[in-house]
Amino acid sequence: MKDANNDYIFIKDTVTIAITISADVSVEGTCGGALFKDCLLSSNRGWFGRWLNIKTDYIITGKLIGKIFEKDTLTDKTISAPFNVTGSSTAGSLFQKEGWFDIYPMADFKLEKK
Numbered sequence: 001m002k003d004a005n006n007d008y009i010f011i012k013d014t015v016t017i018a019i020t021i022s023a024d025v026s027v028e029g030t031c032g033g034a035l036f037k038d039c040l041l042s043s044n045r046g047w048f049g050r051w052l053n054i055k056t057d058y059i060i061t062g063k064l065i066g067k068i069f070e071k072d073t074l075t076d077k078t079i080s081a082p083f084n085v086t087g088s089s090t091a092g093s094l095f096q097k098e099g100w101f102d103i104y105p106m107a108d109f110k111l112e113k114k
Contacts, residue, residue, distance in 0.1 A: 032068035056082035
């Protein structure tokens with residue numbers, strides 16, 4: 001969400017993120033009221049990056065289409081969601097991307113397998 005000066009502002013709210021990762025690494029699901037579209041799961045680092053603790057194990061890239069929450073004014077977001085898997089725990093962050101260098105944090109998340 002942006003304010004009158006066109007700066008992003010944070011809204012304190014909670015939404016449910018539900019995803020399905022298919023065998024072909026495509027990702028479908030929802031984040032609040034928005035749908036994951038054209039999203040793919042990729043490896044985000046190799047053994048050397050893991051050894052140096054650089055980046056995360058995996059990353060989801062694609063788009064979120066629709067409003068995440070009721071007051072959301074941006075209905076078409078390019079996203080990046082890097083995350084780690086540790087045992088049965090999956091945790092990461094959801095970012096909105098604009099261009100090559102503008103990356104805005106949107107939310108932290110924890111996923112549970114169902």
